[in-house]
Amino acid sequence: MTIQRFDTGPRMSQAVVHGNTVYLAGQVADQPAGDVTGQTAAVLKQIDDLLGRCGSSKERILSATIYLADIRTFAAMNKAWDAWVAAGHCPARATVEAKLAGPEYLVEIAVIAAK
Amino acid sequence: MTIQRFDTGPRMSQAVVHGNTVYLAGQVADQPAGDVTGQTAAVLKQIDDLLGRCGSSKERILSATIYLADIRTFAAMNKAWDAWVAAGHCPARATVEAKLAGPEYLVEIAVIAAK
Amino acid sequence: MTIQRFDTGPRMSQAVVHGNTVYLAGQVADQPAGDVTGQTAAVLKQIDDLLGRCGSSKERILSATIYLADIRTFAAMNKAWDAWVAAGHCPARATVEAKLAGPEYLVEIAVIAAK
Numbered sequence: 001m002t003i004q005r006f007d008t009g010p011r012m013s014q015a016v017v018h019g020n021t022v023y024l025a026g027q028v029a030d031q032p033a034g035d036v037t038g039q040t041a042a043v044l045k046q047i048d049d050l051l052g053r054c055g056s057s058k059e060r061i062l063s064a065t066i067y068l069a070d071i072r073t074f075a076a077m078n079k080a081w082d083a084w085v086a087a088g089h090c091p092a093r094a095t096v097e098a099k100l101a102g103p104e105y106l107v108e109i110a111v112i113a114a115k
Numbered sequence: 116m117t118i119q120r121f122d123t124g125p126r127m128s129q130a131v132v133h134g135n136t137v138y139l140a141g142q143v144a145d146q147p148a149g150d151v152t153g154q155t156a157a158v159l160k161q162i163d164d165l166l167g168r169c170g171s172s173k174e175r176i177l178s179a180t181i182y183l184a185d186i187r188t189f190a191a192m193n194k195a196w197d198a199w200v201a202a203g204h205c206p207a208r209a210t211v212e213a214k215l216a217g218p219e220y221l222v223e224i225a226v227i228a229a230k
Numbered sequence: 231m232t233i234q235r236f237d238t239g240p241r242m243s244q245a246v247v248h249g250n251t252v253y254l255a256g257q258v259a260d261q262p263a264g265d266v267t268g269q270t271a272a273v274l275k276q277i278d279d280l281l282g283r284c285g286s287s288k289e290r291i292l293s294a295t296i297y298l299a300d301i302r303t304f305a306a307m308n309k310a311w312d313a314w315v316a317a318g319h320c321p322a323r324a325t326v327e328a329k330l331a332g333p334e335y336l337v338e339i340a341v342i343a344a345k
Contacts, residue, residue: 001250003344011312012323016292018344020116023293026324062131063138067326071214082126093127094141094225096182096213098326099301110324114118114133135231177246178253186329197241208242209256209340211297212329229233229248
């Protein structure tokens, strides 16, 4: 099976496609201003863009792991998630609290999708 | 490759099958009473049920990620895990501490399995 | 698709191969002495060894999840990571803070790779 990498830097790739499976790097907001709802919406837009470039889409997400810097923002994150997720095509999901690479980041989402 | 989703709600699916690979949502105890050993046993029973409905089983788990609300309960979680895991068919596993969606949840387990 | 397990103990396997996909257990340093840079280098060597035994290699890593006991060691971890990762073949990656199984462990890395 082929391996195809996207946005490959010296440290990581933003997406890696193996056969029909797409692995995205954990996405944090490129511009981490605003609250959790806003950052989640920004992250989900980045995921849309990356999946599109890989030949996938949000309708084909298999699994999502959501890391929140503060679990008390669970409802605020879901406000953006619920407005975005593809009805009838929701992925398996796990959401936990974890400090992220910088204090400006309030949410990080890692996704596995089908091509 | 086909995608099949189970228990799909407005936010997530409890299981997603892509070809021969099964992704379960992070499972927390449906009735989160009791200690970590009891909650872990309950979660593992939920995993058995979900895998069975997907045409898989604990003998075919590939990878498990275990989140403990308090890492000091590592041994208490393992008490239930060790009693449950299929001898000779143990998955790759990672266990870390993370606060979960509500304080009543002491353990969450996310699984990838083969169909 | 076949399932092949490596270093299978009573609790987990260190690696599981499903068809062309390799899942490694979260790796912590076998000898957890030293700082994060040293422990990361040790973990990455263990990953090299495991992948080699599975018929894979660091050039074929698809996704890595890095757990740091203290996110402030992000740069110290990357010092070892950047020296190790295969140029042009970097995986998707997520790095978050999480307490690990024992306080002696400063970093844990879980990997999915292609065979």
